[in-house]
Amino acid sequence: MNRQRPQIHDFSHNSWRGPEIDPWEELSTTPSSGLENTTRTAKTWAGNTDVSTELMALRMLAVCAEGRDFELLREGAALASLPLELVEADSAQRAAALLSGRSIDLVLVDSALSEPDQARIAKAAREADNPAFVILLSGDLTHQKASASCADAMTAKPRDAKAAKIMVDGCVQSRLPSRVLVVDDSATMRSIVKKILGAGHFPVQLADASEGQAALDMLGQDAADIVFLDYNMPGLDGVETLKALKRSKPDVRVVIMTSANDESVATRALDAGADAFLKKPFYPADVDKVIYGLFGLTPIAPGKSL
Numbered sequence: 001m002n003r004q005r006p007q008i009h010d011f012s013h014n015s016w017r018g019p020e021i022d023p024w025e026e027l028s029t030t031p032s033s034g035l036e037n038t039t040r041t042a043k044t045w046a047g048n049t050d051v052s053t054e055l056m057a058l059r060m061l062a063v064c065a066e067g068r069d070f071e072l073l074r075e076g077a078a079l080a081s082l083p084l085e086l087v088e089a090d091s092a093q094r095a096a097a098l099l100s101g102r103s104i105d106l107v108l109v110d111s112a113l114s115e116p117d118q119a120r121i122a123k124a125a126r127e128a129d130n131p132a133f134v135i136l137l138s139g140d141l142t143h144q145k146a147s148a149s150c151a152d153a154m155t156a157k158p159r160d161a162k163a164a165k166i167m168v169d170g171c172v173q174s175r176l177p178s179r180v181l182v183v184d185d186s187a188t189m190r191s192i193v194k195k196i197l198g199a200g201h202f203p204v205q206l207a208d209a210s211e212g213q214a215a216l217d218m219l220g221q222d223a224a225d226i227v228f229l230d231y232n233m234p235g236l237d238g239v240e241t242l243k244a245l246k247r248s249k250p251d252v253r254v255v256i257m258t259s260a261n262d263e264s265v266a267t268r269a270l271d272a273g274a275d276a277f278l279k280k281p282f283y284p285a286d287v288d289k290v291i292y293g294l295f296g297l298t299p300i301a302p303g304k305s306l
Contacts, residue, residue: 076164
């Protein structure tokens with residue numbers, strides 16, 4: 001089977017340099033996410049910060065206009081890889097009542113609902129004691145971009161049970177702290193990427209390595225969910241590191257960072273198993289966009305979220 005070419009995010013026109021960063025800052029960063037049902041205990045991970053996890057079910061509220069959509073989400077939740085409690089509401093009024101009375105981690109809002117209803121649900125989610133992350137379910141992501149002001153993110157409305165499982169898994173994973181390893185021979189670049197990730201919309205636990213072999217040694221003993229990997233490094237370069245990593249840990253998602261304009265870079269990285277690309281230099285929003293994509297989500301344009 002031919003593998004689909006990963007999206008290349010070319011941000012070479014940008015010139016963000018980032019603030020001065022203390023390289024010895026605390027590497028464990030978990031933004032507030034309202035995950036009342038999730039317990040995380042920090043321990044040493046890869047010489048920096050680790051996470052041992054005791055998970056209880058996250059609670060996801062689905063607000064849909066049609067029974068078929070509820071049915072697909074039930075099937076997706078039943079097949080989900082992580083514990084999940086699905087709560088349903090067939091109106092904005094019912095959704096607002098649930099959000100005011102129960103702790104909800106995620107809210108899925110059907111784009112078929114009216115925009116006033118979408119806004120009412122989003123407002124209730126943000127005013128809850130533990131604000132919930134709002135995701136718009138859309139049949140047409142391109143069409144919805146201009147009117148999706150109620151949501152934190154968008155995702156495609158699933159068409160079958162398999163797609164529903166993938167969508168639900170991505171949404172749930174986006175709310176759990178991801179272990180992210182940043183690999184770059186530049187200490188400045190490592191610090192910039194860690195700072196961006198720590199200030200982003202998704203909870204993370206961070207570690208870093210200065211070259212490919214050190215990264216492989218770390219990952220030989222500890223797990224990671226996402227690796228940001230520089231393409232040009234002395235010794236074991238990014239592609240060779242990527243190949244070795246995918247052989248030992250095929251499920252780890254890898255983002256290649258590169259300043260190269262050569263099209264062969266994308267081809268080599270694709271063949272080795274890269275999941276996404278970042279073109280240096282880049283803005284924080286560019287990193288966020290890549291992370292959204294790894295969870296199957298599309299970010300809302302700045303200024304569009306309530």
